[in-house]
Amino acid sequence: xxxxxxxxxxxxxxxxxxxxxxxxxxxxxxxxxxxxxxxxxxxxxxxxxxxxxxxxxxxxxxxxxxxxxxxxxxxxxxxxxxxxxxxxxxxxxxxxxxxxxxxxxxxxxxxxxxxxxxxxxxxxxxxxxxxxxxxxxxxxxxxxxxxxxx
Numbered sequence: 001x002x003x004x005x006x007x008x009x010x011x012x013x014x015x016x017x018x019x020x021x022x023x024x025x026x027x028x029x030x031x032x033x034x035x036x037x038x039x040x041x042x043x044x045x046x047x048x049x050x051x052x053x054x055x056x057x058x059x060x061x062x063x064x065x066x067x068x069x070x071x072x073x074x075x076x077x078x079x080x081x082x083x084x085x086x087x088x089x090x091x092x093x094x095x096x097x098x099x100x101x102x103x104x105x106x107x108x109x110x111x112x113x114x115x116x117x118x119x120x121x122x123x124x125x126x127x128x129x130x131x132x133x134x135x136x137x138x139x140x141x142x143x144x145x146x147x148x149x150x
Contacts, residue, residue, distance in 0.1 A: 002057035004036035035080040048088035079116035085133040096128040123147040
């Protein structure tokens with residue numbers, strides 16, 4: 001399963017396996033910190049559902065091709081604005097701490113705010129270690145390398 005955390009390609013290119021990444025919430029600005037959503041639904045409940053293992057990446061809909069339901073390299077995925085700090089988001093991030101999860105790696109973005117879309121350049125494996133939401137809007141993780149298409 002994929003989880004809706006966007007990791008920028010430059011972060012991956014400069015990382016080595018086992019490296020602590022102090023802030024992977026590095027989406028576009030203004031207002032996007034690196035959360036994704038699979039269907040275009042912007043609400044906090046959708047983010048919590050997608051973050052809660054095993055996640056719901058199987059609901060993915062390509063914003064440029066509504067018939068494409070398989071996220072792969074060169075696809076686009078919806079962004080989600082805001083650095084949501086609900087109990088549900090924090091609980092889901094806490095549940096990730098012992099796990100190595102797979103997240104999309106993006107290289108370019110289009111739009112802003114609630115209409116942002118990220119271009120998928122690959123996939124990476126990370127282990128969430130800490131988060132600071134809101135305020136610092138940081139999500140820290142250990143980088144465990146690239147991943148093939150899930």
